[in-house]
Amino acid sequence: MGRGKKGHRGGRGGGRGGRDRDNKRGGHRPYETWPTVKKENKRLEEYYNALVDLPEDERAEFWAALRRELPNSFRFCGSKGHALAVKRLLQTRYIPEITRITHEGVTVEAPKPVPWYPDGLAWSMTTPKNVIRKFPPFAAFQKFLVSETSVGNISRQEVVSMIPPLLMDVKPGMTVLDLCAAPGSKAAQLLEMIHRGEEARIRQVIRTFSGDEVKSEDALEEEAARLEADPSDDGRATGLLIANDADYKRSHMLIHQLKRLSSPNMIVTNQDATMYPPLRIPNPENPSKPNYLKFDRILADVPCSGDGTLRKNVNLWKDWTPGNALGLHLTQVRILVRALQMLKPGGRVVYSTCSMNPVENEAVVAAAIERCGGPEKIEIIDCSDQLPLLKRKPGLRKWQIMDKSARLWNSWDEVEEYTKSTGDGIAPGRLVETMFPRPAGSDCADLPLERCMRVYAHQQDTGGFFITALHKNAEFKAKPEENRKQPVQTKANGNVNAGKRPLEEEAKEEAGVKKLRLSEEPIKEERIKEEPMEEEVAPTEAPAEVKTEVEVKVKLEDVESPVNGDAVKEDAPAPTDSTFATPSAATPAATAQEQQPEPKIKPNGPYEEPFKFLPSEHEVIKNVAEFYKISPRFPSDRYMVRNALGEPAKAIYYTSALVRDILVLNEGRGVKFVHGGVKMFVKQDAPSAEVCRWRIQSEGMPILHGYVGPERVVVLRKKETLRKLLVEMFPKIAGDDWKRMDEIGERVRDLALGCCVLRVEPEGGDEDFAEHMALPLWKSFQSLNLMLPKEDRTAMLLRIYNDTTPLINMGIQRDGKETKKAEEGKDAEMEDAAAAAAEGQQTDAADVEVLDAPAAEVETAVTDDQGEVTAAAGDANA
Numbered sequence: 025m026g027r028g029k030k031g032h033r034g035g036r037g038g039g040r041g042g043r044d045r046d047n048k049r050g051g052h053r054p055y056e057t058w059p060t061v062k063k064e065n066k067r068l069e070e071y072y073n074a075l076v077d078l079p080e081d082e083r084a085e086f087w088a089a090l091r092r093e094l095p096n097s098f099r100f101c102g103s104k105g106h107a108l109a110v111k112r113l114l115q116t117r118y119i120p121e122i123t124r125i126t127h128e129g130v131t132v133e134a135p136k137p138v139p140w141y142p143d144g145l146a147w148s149m150t151t152p153k154n155v156i157r158k159f160p161p162f163a164a165f166q167k168f169l170v171s172e173t174s175v176g177n178i179s180r181q182e183v184v185s186m187i188p189p190l191l192m193d194v195k196p197g198m199t200v201l202d203l204c205a206a207p208g209s210k211a212a213q214l215l216e217m218i219h220r221g222e223e224a225r226i227r228q229v230i231r232t233f234s235g236d237e238v239k240s241e242d243a244l245e246e247e248a249a250r251l252e253a254d255p256s257d258d259g260r261a262t263g264l265l266i267a268n269d270a271d272y273k274r275s276h277m278l279i280h281q282l283k284r285l286s287s288p289n290m291i292v293t294n295q296d297a298t299m300y301p302p303l304r305i306p307n308p309e310n311p312s313k314p315n316y317l318k319f320d321r322i323l324a325d326v327p328c329s330g331d332g333t334l335r336k337n338v339n340l341w342k343d344w345t346p347g348n349a350l351g352l353h354l355t356q357v358r359i360l361v362r363a364l365q366m367l368k369p370g371g372r373v374v375y376s377t378c379s380m381n382p383v384e385n386e387a388v389v390a391a392a393i394e395r396c397g398g399p400e401k402i403e404i405i406d407c408s409d410q411l412p413l414l415k416r417k418p419g420l421r422k423w424q425i426m427d428k429s430a431r432l433w434n435s436w437d438e439v440e441e442y443t444k445s446t447g448d449g450i451a452p453g454r455l456v457e458t459m460f461p462r463p464a465g466s467d468c469a470d471l472p473l474e475r476c477m478r479v480y481a482h483q484q485d486t487g488g489f490f491i492t493a494l495h496k497n498a499e500f501k502a503k504p505e506e507n508r509k510q511p512v513q514t515k516a517n518g519n520v521n522a523g524k525r526p527l528e529e530e531a532k533e534e535a536g537v538k539k540l541r542l543s544e545e546p547i548k549e550e551r552i553k554e555e556p557m558e559e560e561v562a563p564t565e566a567p568a569e570v571k572t573e574v575e576v577k578v579k580l581e582d583v584e585s586p587v588n589g590d591a592v593k594e595d596a597p598a599p600t601d602s603t604f605a606t607p608s609a610a611t612p613a614a615t616a617q618e619q620q621p622e623p624k625i626k627p628n629g630p631y632e633e634p635f636k637f638l639p640s641e642h643e644v645i646k647n648v649a650e651f652y653k654i655s656p657r658f659p660s661d662r663y664m665v666r667n668a669l670g671e672p673a674k675a676i677y678y679t680s681a682l683v684r685d686i687l688v689l690n691e692g693r694g695v696k697f698v699h700g701g702v703k704m705f706v707k708q709d710a711p712s713a714e715v716c717r718w719r720i721q722s723e724g725m726p727i728l729h730g731y732v733g734p735e736r737v738v739v740l741r742k743k744e745t746l747r748k749l750l751v752e753m754f755p756k757i758a759g760d761d762w763k764r765m766d767e768i769g770e771r772v773r774d775l776a777l778g779c780c781v782l783r784v785e786p787e788g789g790d791e792d793f794a795e796h797m798a799l800p801l802w803k804s805f806q807s808l809n810l811m812l813p814k815e816d817r818t819a820m821l822l823r824i825y826n827d828t829t830p831l832i833n834m835g836i837q838r839d840g841k842e843t844k845k846a847e848e849g850k851d852a853e854m855e856d857a858a859a860a861a862a863e864g865q866q867t868d869a870a871d872v873e874v875l876d877a878p879a880a881e882v883e884t885a886v887t888d889d890q891g892e893v894t895a896a897a898g899d900a901n902a
C-alpha cells in the first residue's frame with residue numbers, strides 16, 4: 025500500500041521529523057519546540073458565552089474541556105469480520121497488559137470503547153502520547169498500533185468526526201457522494217457501509233453454483249449478510265461512493281486513504297462542490313435520452329472555521345476571529361444547496377462542520393432549505409432516537425451574529441436599520457441576511473432547528489461538532505442566490521446598489537487564517553506551514569487547477585441535473601459537453617479521442633490518464649481467464665487500463681458496472697476523475713511462455729479468488745505453514761525442500777509455475793488464527809513467494825503469532841556456481857521481480873502506467889497522507 029516505501033512522516037505539528045522524511049532531506053531535522061499558546065480569547069469566550077445556553081457549572085466544564093488536551097482515538101476499519109478480529113487482539117492481548125502498568129505511581133488508564141459506536145469498533149484513550157511512546161511497558165502496544173495503522177486496519181480519527189456517516193443510514197446498493205471528502209476518514213466509513221456483508225453474500229452465491237456446504241463458522245455471518253441486501257450482481261456490491269475534494273493535492277490523500285479498502289465501487293473526483301457537475305449514466309429505457317446520476321445519500325462535511333477543534337488546534341485560541349466563520353457562510357450554503365439538488369427524492373443529505381458557530385451551522389441549514397423550496401421539500405430529520413448513548417444538545421432556534429469588529433447583532437432588521445444610518449450604506453462586517461434566524465412570517469421561520477445536533481467538548485470529552493440530517497421530499501428548482509436581500513447601499517452619487525463587497529472577496533482576504541480550519545483532521549497543522557492552498561478558502565472559485573481544465577459555463581441551480589432522462593429545462597442550457605463543461609484542448613478526453621500518448625504533465629495543470637475499458641474478448645483478458653481458469657460467472661467487461669492507447673501495459677484494473685458506466689459516459693465532459701478501480705492484475709516477468717505474465721494483485725484477491733479455478737488454488741490450513749511463508753521471503757521447494765512446507769508441500773511441488781491463490785482456511789481451535797484470507801502466491805522453479813509488502817507480512821506475524829522475528833530473505837545465491845543452471849538464473853530474476861513487485865503492490869511507484877500528477881506532487885501528497893496514517897500510530901504512541 026505504498027507504506028514504508030514512501031516513508032513515514034513523524035507526528036504532526038510537534039516538530040518531530042519523520043524518519044524517512046529526514047533521511048530524504050539528508051539529515052536529521054533540528055528538534056523544534058512550539059511556543060505554548062495561551063488558551064484565552066476574549067471575543068471567542070464572549071461570543072460563545074452569549075450563544076450557548078448552559079447552567080453555570082456546565083459552562084465552566086465547557087471551557088475547561090476546551091482547554092484540556094484531546095484524548096487519542098482510533099477506529100478499527102475494513103470489513104466487519106476483520107475489524108472485529110483486530111479489535112479482539114486489543115482486548116485480549118494488550119489491554120490486560122496495559123491495566124497492569126503504573127506510571128509515576130498511578131495506574132494507567134487503558135483505552136476504552138466509545139459507547140455509542142456500533143460493534144465497539146471505536147476507541148479512545150487519555151494516556152498522554154509521550155507516556156505511551158517513551159514508557160517501555162507500552163512498547164508492545166505501541167508496536168501493535170503502529171503496525172496495524174500502517175496496513176490500514178486501524179484509522180486514527182477523532183471521535184466526533186465518526187458521527188456524520190453513522191447518521192447517513194447508508195445501505196449496500198446505494199449511491200453515495202462525499203462532497204468535501206479529504207483526507208477521507210468519513211469516506212472510508214461510508215465505503216465500508218457500501219460493502220457491508222459483501223464477502224458473505226459472494227460466498228453464499230458461489231456456493232449455490234459449486235454445491236459446497238455452508239461452513240459452520242460462516243453461517244452466522246452469512247445470515248447477517250442476507251443476499252437480498254444487494255442481490256443483483258451475484259452478491260458483489262453494486263453501490264457507489266464518489267469521494268470528492270476541490271483541492272487537488274488533498275484529493276490524492278483521499279486516494280491513498282481509500283485505496284486501502286480495495287473497492288471497485290469508488291471514484292475520486294476533484295471538483296468544486298458548489299458546482300459539482302451532473303454525471304451521465306445509462307438510460308436503459310431510452311438510450312438516446314441523457315440520464316443523470318442522482319444520489320441516495322450525500323455527505324456535505326464542509327470547510328469550516330473549525331472552532332470545535334480548539335483542543336487539537338491550539339493555535340486557534342490566538343487566531344480565532346468572528347470574521348473566519350462569516351467568510352465561509354456563502355460557500356457552505358452553496359455546497360448544501362448543490363447537495364440537495366443532486367439528491368434523489370426520498371434521499372438524505374448529512375451536513376456537518378467542526379465549528380460551533382451558528383453562522384456556519386443552523387443559519388446554513390435554514391438558508392439552504394429556504395433556497396430549495398422550504399420545509400415542504402426539505403425536512404430536518406429528527407435523529408433523537410439515533411445513537412442513543414451519544415450525548416448532544418439541540419440545535420439553536422435563536423442566535424446572534426458577531427461581526428468582524430466583535431459587535432453582536434440580533435437580526436437582519438437591526439443590520440438594515442444601522443446600514444441606512446451610515447454614510448456609505450455598507451453593512452457592517454460582511455453580514456448578510458441568511459446569517460440570521462429567519463424572520464417571523466417567512467416560510468422557514470419555524471424550521472425545527474432543534475433537530476440539528478450539537479456536540480460539545482465537555483459532554484463526552486471530545487472535540488465540538490455540528491451535524492444535521494436532511495430529507496428530500498420532492499424535486500425543486502432552487503431559488504437563485506441573487507434573490508437574497510442585499511443591504512441597501514447609497515453610492516456617493518446618490519444611486520442605490522446592492523452590496524459592494526462580495527463575501528467571496530472578503531473571504532479571500534482571510535485566507536491565511538482559514539487554512540487552519542479546513543477540517544477537523546490533524547493533517548492541517550503541518551500543511552499550513554508547508555503549502556499555500558489559497559483555493560481551499562476562495563469559496564466561489566474552483567481551485568486554479570480545476571478551473572484550467574473545467575470551465576463550468578452554466579449556473580447549476582438552473583440545470584438541476586435531470587433524472588431518468590427528463591429533459592433539461594428549456595430555460596437552462598443543456599448540460600452537454602459544450603455547454604456544461606468545456607474541456608480545453610489539453611484535457612484527457614481530447615487526447616483519448618486522438619489516441620495519442622500524451623506528455624504526462626499538461627501545461628495547464630496536472631494530467632489525468634484516461635480510463636479505458638478493455639473489451640471482454642481482448643487477448644490479455646482471454647489469456648488471464650484461461651490461465652487462472654476464471655469462472656465465466658465473473659464479469660469480464662469491467663477491466664480497465666489507464667493510458668490513452670487503451671492497451672494493458674503494466675496494470676489492469678477492475679471496477680463495478682456503475683463505476684465503469686460513469687467513467688465511460690462522462691469521458692470528455694470535463695469532469696475531473698482522479699481515481700477509480702482496483703488494481704487486479706500486474707505484469708511481471710515470467711520464466712516461459714506458458715506462464716501467465718499477469719499476476720493477481722493482493723488488493724484484487726478478495727474480489728476474484730472465489731472465481732479462480734481449483735487448478736490455481738492452494739489451500740493452507742495450518743498456522744505454522746503460513747508462518748514459514750510469512751517469515752521467509754522465498755522458501756525453497758526444489759529437491760526435497762517442498763517437504764518443509766507441510767500440508768501444502770505436495771501441492772506446490774506439483775503446481776504449474778506462476779501466480780496462484782493461497783487460500784488460508786484455518787483448521788480451527790485457535791482464535792488468533794481464525795480469519796479466512798486469500799493471498800497471491802508465486803511459484804518459481806526453486807521457491808515460493810507470498811506476494812505481500814513487508815509491512816503486511818510484519819503486521820500479520822505480529823497479529824497472528826505475536827512474533828516480531830525479522831523476515832528472512834534466503835534468495836537464490838547469485839554466485840557463478842549457483843547461477844549456472846538456467847532455471848536458477850531465471851528464478852533469481854523472478855525473485856528480484858517478485859520482491860520488487862510485492863513491495864510495490866499498492867504503490868503507484870510500481871505502476872508506471874499511472875502518473876496522476878507531477879511526480880513531486882504525488883510524492884508530497886502520498887507522503888502527507890501516509891504521514892497522517894503513520895503519525896496516527898506514532899501520535900497514539902507518542
Ligand SMILES: C[S@@+](CC[C@H](N)C(=O)[O-])C[C@H]1O[C@@H](n2cnc3c(N)ncnc32)[C@H](O)[C@@H]1O
Pocket residue numbers: 185203204205206207208209210211268269270271274295296297298325326327328355542543544545560561563
Ligand atoms: C472538513 S474537511 C473534510 C474532512 C473529511 N470529510 C474527512 O472526514 O476526512 C473540508 C474539505 O473540503 C475541501 N473543500 C474546500 N472547499 C471546497 C469546495 N468548494 N468543494 C469541495 N471541497 C472543498 C477542503 O479541501 C477539505 O479537504
